[in-house]
Amino acid sequence: MEVQNSLAAALAPTAQAAGTDGHAVDKLEFLKLLTTQLQYQDPLDPMDNTAFTAQLAQFSSLEQLTNLNGKFDDLLASQAGLSTLQALGFLGRQVEAPVEQLHLDDVGNLPLRVELAGDAAQVAVTVTDDAGKLISTVDLGALPQGVHRATWDGMTRDGSRAVAGDYHLAVSAIDGDGNPIATQLIGAQTVTGIDLSGTEPWLLTTHGRTPISAIHELYQ
Numbered sequence: 598m599e600v601q602n603s604l605a606a607a608l609a610p611t612a613q614a615a616g617t618d619g620h621a622v623d624k625l626e627f628l629k630l631l632t633t634q635l636q637y638q639d640p641l642d643p644m645d646n647t648a649f650t651a652q653l654a655q656f657s658s659l660e661q662l663t664n665l666n667g668k669f670d671d672l673l674a675s676q677a678g679l680s681t682l683q684a685l686g687f688l689g690r691q692v693e694a695p696v697e698q699l700h701l702d703d704v705g706n707l708p709l710r711v712e713l714a715g716d717a718a719q720v721a722v723t724v725t726d727d728a729g730k731l732i733s734t735v736d737l738g739a740l741p742q743g744v745h746r747a748t749w750d751g752m753t754r755d756g757s758r759a760v761a762g763d764y765h766l767a768v769s770a771i772d773g774d775g776n777p778i779a780t781q782l783i784g785a786q787t788v789t790g791i792d793l794s795g796t797e798p799w800l801l802t803t804h805g806r807t808p809i810s811a812i813h814e815l816y817q
Contacts, residue, residue: 693814695782708784713770714778717770722766723766726764789802
């Protein structure tokens, strides 16, 4: 039919432009196609109501999805702002988070926590100095899966008191068959700054840096 040919000719440039640009047809382009189709339809043989209703439903769905995407973008921006405000509230406070190094004072013990991914038949924490020299080993024995408190009393392997300073700690664990178990050492540290350069704020502490999502406990 001549009218149908005219309709195809009218719609072709718009469809070709959309395909050439390599992007999906947005709601304005869809509305243009729909109105052009109505303009060129045969008044003696109008478009089937079912097909017309389906096209209107598609347009409505497209508009709703576009608006929903915009609201999601606003929500993400709002959450990013809240994360920044939350991170600023950590400044100067003490947190418990994954750590590989802790500070031993002149007197007293060094508290820490050990997280195990499974039941362990043997757990041990090794303490070394900056030169990698083994200072002490804390034998924790068998422990079930979960987080457990432990303490290094500050004593060296030869029974003397270790000098005050920073020490590197590592935890190892094996199951009943001798297979290694994933572990994590958690220790107290003071938040000294905030890194906002990434998608998630990171806390700068006296012993490194850690994401807010890795914080286990927060203290005054």
